[in-house]
Amino acid sequence: xxxxxxxxxxxxxxxxxxxxxxxxxxxxxxxxxxxxxxxxxxxxxxxxxxxxxxxxxxxxxxxxxxxxxxxxxxxxxxxxxxxxxxxxxxxxxxxxxxxxxxxxxxxxxxxxxxxxxxxxxxxxxxxxxxxxxxxxxxxxxxxxxxxxxxxxxxxxxxxxxxxxxxxxxxxxxxxxxxxxxxxxxxxxxxxxxxxxxxxxxxxxxxxxxxxxxxxxxxxxxxxxxxxxxxxxxxxxxxxxxxxxxxxxxxxxxxxxxxxxxxxxxxxxxxxxxxxxxxxxxxxxxxxxxxxxxxxxxxxxxxxxxxxxxxxxxxxxxxxxxxxxxxxxxxxxxxxxxxxxxxxxxxxxxxxxxxxxxxxxxxxxxxxxxxxxxxxxxxxxxxxxxxxxxxxxxxxxxxxxxxxxxxxxxxxxxxxxxxxxxxxxxxxxxxxxxxxxxxxxxxxxxxxxxxxxxxxxxxxxxxxxxxxxxxxxxxxxxxxxxxxxxxxxxxxxxxxxxxxxxxxxxxxxxxxxxxxxxxxxxxxxxxxxxxxxxxxxxxxxxxxxxxx
Numbered sequence: 001x002x003x004x005x006x007x008x009x010x011x012x013x014x015x016x017x018x019x020x021x022x023x024x025x026x027x028x029x030x031x032x033x034x035x036x037x038x039x040x041x042x043x044x045x046x047x048x049x050x051x052x053x054x055x056x057x058x059x060x061x062x063x064x065x066x067x068x069x070x071x072x073x074x075x076x077x078x079x080x081x082x083x084x085x086x087x088x089x090x091x092x093x094x095x096x097x098x099x100x101x102x103x104x105x106x107x108x109x110x111x112x113x114x115x116x117x118x119x120x121x122x123x124x125x126x127x128x129x130x131x132x133x134x135x136x137x138x139x140x141x142x143x144x145x146x147x148x149x150x151x152x153x154x155x156x157x158x159x160x161x162x163x164x165x166x167x168x169x170x171x172x173x174x175x176x177x178x179x180x181x182x183x184x185x186x187x188x189x190x191x192x193x194x195x196x197x198x199x200x201x202x203x204x205x206x207x208x209x210x211x212x213x214x215x216x217x218x219x220x221x222x223x224x225x226x227x228x229x230x231x232x233x234x235x236x237x238x239x240x241x242x243x244x245x246x247x248x249x250x251x252x253x254x255x256x257x258x259x260x261x262x263x264x265x266x267x268x269x270x271x272x273x274x275x276x277x278x279x280x281x282x283x284x285x286x287x288x289x290x291x292x293x294x295x296x297x298x299x300x301x302x303x304x305x306x307x308x309x310x311x312x313x314x315x316x317x318x319x320x321x322x323x324x325x326x327x328x329x330x331x332x333x334x335x336x337x338x339x340x341x342x343x344x345x346x347x348x349x350x351x352x353x354x355x356x357x358x359x360x361x362x363x364x365x366x367x368x369x370x371x372x373x374x375x376x377x378x379x380x381x382x383x384x385x386x387x388x389x390x391x392x393x394x395x396x397x398x399x400x401x402x403x404x405x406x407x408x409x410x411x412x413x414x415x416x417x418x419x420x421x422x423x424x425x426x427x428x429x430x431x432x433x434x435x436x437x438x439x440x441x442x443x444x445x446x447x448x449x450x451x452x453x454x455x456x457x458x459x460x461x462x463x464x465x466x467x468x469x470x471x472x473x474x475x476x477x478x479x480x481x482x483x484x485x486x487x488x489x490x491x492x493x494x495x496x497x498x499x500x501x502x503x504x505x506x507x508x509x510x511x512x513x514x515x516x517x518x519x520x521x522x523x524x525x526x527x528x529x530x531x532x533x534x535x536x537x538x539x540x541x542x543x544x545x546x547x
Contacts, residue, residue: 007031010083012059013049016323027063031084040064047205048324055318095125098542103255103511104268105130105546106539109238112167113525114516115273116218117188118532119225119232126545128229129271132260134237134278135164137222138215145171150443153418155361158235162277162359165234166218169525173349173369174209176201178526188529195220198372206328210372236260238274238281241288243509256511269511269539273532274518276493277359279400282518286397291498291507294396295520298491299403300343300384300459301451302366303425304441304483305476307351307379313474326350326374329381329474333466337385343462346491348381350374353441356418357490364410364420366442366488378441382488385462389494399494406487410454414447421449425467425482428452440483451484496520504538513538 012026023043028035045060106122108115111133122129135141141164148154162168176189189201192209196217201207209217222232240259256267274281286292307326311319314327332344347367351374357367368380389399413421420442427434434448452460463484471478497514498507499521506512513535515521515528522528 007063007065008044008060008085009063010060010085012061013056014059015054015056016318016321023059023061027061031063031065033065037065038063039066043203045205046200046203050314050327053316055315055321055324057323095537096541097125098540098544100543102127102268102543102546104266106269106271106543107132107258107267108271108273109258110134110167110273110275110278110516110518111165111222111232112273112275112516112528113169114275114518114522114528114532115271116166116221116225116532117191117529118271118273118515118536119230120191120221121533121536122539123225123228123230125540126229127540127543128231128546129225131225131230131232132236132238132258133163133165133232133234135159135162136234138165138170138219141165141170142215149356149418153444155358155418157360158237160359161355161357161367162275165222165232166214167275168277168357168367169528170214170218171211171355171369172214172367172525173347173352174211174214174372175347175524176207176209176526177205178524178530180527180530182530184530184533185526187533188526191221192217195224208370208372210374211369212371238284240284241290243289256509267511269513269543271532271535271539272497272506272512272514272519273516273528276517277357277490278518279359279404282400282495283397285497290509290512292396292495293498294389294394294399294494295496296386296388296492297399297403297494298346298382298384298386298488299406299456300382300488300491301455301463301484301486302354302368302380302382302488304354304378304380304485306481307377309476309481310350310379313477326379331381331383331470331473333462333469336465336469337458337462339391340385340387340458340462343383343385343466345381345383348379350379351376352380353378353443354380354420354485355442356420356444358407362411362416363404363407364414364418364487365407365490366420366485367490376441380441382491383463383466384488384491385459387458394494396495403489403494406454406456406489410487413449413454417444417447419445419447420485421451421454422446422483422485423448423451424480425478425484426480428484429464429467429478438483440485442485446483446485451486455487492523493517493520503542504535 041061041063049058106129108131119129136159141159144159161171242257258267311327336343349368349370352370355367357365424434440446467478497519515531515535522531
C-alpha cells in the first residue's frame, strides 16, 4: 500500500448553511486530487470569518493523501500557496530524568492553573507532589461564594472567587486562547479534554470551557493527581519562609523551610504558584528577601453591552443565525492613553457576566466570566491601559498599594455593600450621574456612581478619548445601553519574582521555583499552566524521583 503524505491545508471556507460534510469535497478541490486519493482528514482549527458580508467558517485540516516521494512533495510546493503545507514529522526530545537526591518530596504552593499542571506533570512522572492550597475544595468553595458572599454579603478571605481548588481560573470564562506558541499548549488542551472538557477545545480558534464546567474538571484533575500518589491539602496557607545554608553537606545549597498554618516544615523543591492576588504572600516573600521587581501592569474598567448589539456589530444581517456563537470583539483605541499608549479590550466575555474579583474584605474589583453556553443577554470586556511603574516611581509593593487604593474607593463609593459602581457610557462622556433602572450582570448588584471617582485620571482621560472613536466604528458602543463598571485592576500582576533563566529557581534561593501569573511570567490559564509544567520539568531534569 502506498505511503501517506501528511499535509496541512489552511483557509478552507464553508458557508453558514453548508454542512461540514462538504469539507472533503472542498479539500480535494483545493489540492486538485481525486476524492479517493484522500485517505483521512481531521479538523485542526475552526473559526468564524466575519471580515466580509458573507460570513463563513474557516477550517484548517490535516490531510493524509497517497504518495511520499520527494518529487511529489516538490510538486505540491510548486502548485500550492502557503495555505498548503507538507508536514514534517515532529519528534519531541525525551524528558531527561535527573540524578540528584531530592531532599524532601516536591511541594507546590497554590492550586490554580500553574500549580495544578505542575502537580499533574510531577505526579505522572512518579514524583508524588504535596500541594498546599490556602482555599477550600471546589464544592465547599461554591457554597461559600453563592450563599455567604452573594446572598449574605459576607466575604470569606479563605474561600472566594480567587482562592480555592482551581484558583481564579475555576470561576473565569475558561478561555484557553493564548498568544504564546509552545508545544506544551497542546498538552494542556489535551489534559483538559481528557478530564471532561468538550472536544471542541482542540479545534476552535478561541477555545473556552465555561465557568459551569471548570469546577468539575478541576476536581477530576485533582483526583488524577491523588491517584498517582500526589497529595492536596486545602486550607493550608503559607505564612512564612525560612532560608538556611546546608552546613551538614558542605554544599552551597540553601535549604527551605515553610511555615504552613503556623507549623514549620522542611521543603524540597517548591513550586510557588500563588496567583497574582495573593498580596499578603507576596509581601511576606518580599520581607523574607525574595527578590521582587516591579513590572508594567494594566488598569481600567469593564464595559457591558447587550449581546445582541455585539452580534449585530460583528455579524450584520447574519446575526441570530443558529450556527453562530455569541459574537466577540477585540478593540484598540490607539494613543488615547498619552504616554501610557493604547486603550485596548481584553478578556472579552460574550454571553457572560461581570464578577467580583477581590481577595480581601472591603474591596471592589471587577472581572469577567461566562458559562459554557454563553447564554446570558450581556457581553462585557475589560478596557485597560498599561502603566509602567518605573515612570510612576513605584516599587513593586507600592504598585500593589496603588491597585488596592482604587479598589477601596470603589467599595466606599457603594456604601460597603459590595455592589459595583456603574455609569452609562453616554453619561460618562456628558459628565453626569446616571439614573433610572440599572440592569447589570454583576451578582451583587450595582449602584449609579461616577466612574471617574474610582479610577485614575489617566484612565478616565483615555476612556473619554476612546469612546467616541469606538462609537464611530460600532454605533451604540458609547450609548445609553453601554454600562461602565470598575475598577478593573487585576488584568495582570504589577510585579515579577526574579528567577534564573536556565534553572528557573528564584534568584539566590535554591529549590524555590516561582511560576505563573503571581510570579509575573504568565497571563491566563494556558500560559500559567505551561509555565508550571516547565518548572516541573526543571525539577524532573534535576532530581531523581523519590522512592
